Amino acid sequence: MDVDTRLLRYFAAVAEEGSLTRAAERLFVSQPALTKQIKQLETQLGVPLFTRSRAGMALTEPGQALVARVPALLADWDRALRETKSTAGRAARVLRVGFVASAANETTQQIIAMFARRRPGWRVDMRQAAWSNPTAGLADGDVDAALLRLPFPGQDTLRVEVLFTEPRWVALPTGHPLAMRDQIPFRDLWEEPFVAAPPETGRWREYWLATDEREGHPVRIGAVTDQPDDWLSAIANGYGIALTPESSARFYARPGITYRPVSGVSASQVGIAWGPADDTNPIVQDFVRCCLDSEPPRPGGAVA
Known part of the structure; x- marks a missing residue:
């Protein structure tokens, strides 16, 4: 059987x-x-x-x-x-790196360029995952490392190094009354419907709804989406608003959506993650070192 x-x-x-x-x-x-x-x-x-x-x-x-x-x-x-996939990657000289949404922002290209200099002949295969897969395939062994938003489900079982921190903003329909403000207190968003990740993402969904920072105030869900395009459409169509990294204003700018800073909510972190079995993998560790040596982006998108 x-x-x-x-x-x-x-x-x-x-x-x-x-x-x-x-x-x-x-x-x-x-x-x-x-x-x-x-x-x-x-x-x-x-x-x-x-x-x-x-x-x-x-x-x-x-x-x-x-x-x-x-x-x-x-x-x-x-x-x-893991050994089978890793062996195939080494034979092809390809490092598989998962990511969710915008990965490490503007530093992604810098990291890949640094890795190319460190490992001539090797190629980084960037693989985007849906929000329903917050480890971007790392937990399943589909990638060798992943650039991820923290926190994410299963984080405690992996190796994680924080690369940089950026504020959480809010994405609203451009016609929303709050879209005219320069900055919005998070408390003023509590009654708004939110566009959320699927319920099965657990901790990931709760973090981007900021459930721990609402003083017990319940969350209203206006729509559930799993991909950036669907997320943007739901917001533009007025089904809800969403907390999002500040960099989304650059990576996901589109007509009908306005991004504004939010006060009273904690910042978001970006990290590089890999499995404990790859602590001694020189290729993965070289990539991790390139991530840690990269210059974090400055507010507004420029790399320091």
Whole structure:
């Protein structure tokens, strides 16, 4: 019998969390989709793996037997997969770097140029990910490193170095009454509908809604989007507003949208992330060094 490793990952997450809701948030999937996958695994194995109750998900005896084996099995598979992809990249002299939205802003080109000088003959393959994948493929082994907005789900399991910090602004429809202000207190935005990332992104979504900085005030969701173009359209069409890095005013300028500074909300950080297994990978570490040696952008877009 062949079992999809994805089903085993879902099973392990539910077993560790003891809750479908928490496991779904951790896996960036919806709860109904996760429930369906667990039932599929139980059907394939022909045994119940959990008993379900209001208190959560408890492992059955067959579930306990399986959960004891799964971590080592998945770790071996992940190691084999990473080594296979990494070997292919080394053979082609390609470093795969994931990113979300604008990556490291204007410094991205500077970093790539520095890496080219450090590693002649090597090429950096930049791979953009949707917001539903806040690690830009790093957690799945699809990339060797990633330029990411902090914080992101799973950050504690990876190596992360902060590159620079920039303020969070707000993107509003140009006709919005607040768009005429030079600066907007975050408190004045609490009653506004927000354009949000998908619920399964968990911590990522909560950060860009600034849920921890609302003094308990509930968030109104006007639209949910997963791509920059859809995000921009939702704002321009008046479905909501959104917190965003200050650099979005340069990277995502378009008619119908106005960007304004926001006071009373914390700044955003950009970091370089990689897996612990690549601590001794000289190619990845050279790229990390180029990131750390790069000059952070000045406010307004110029590189220092």
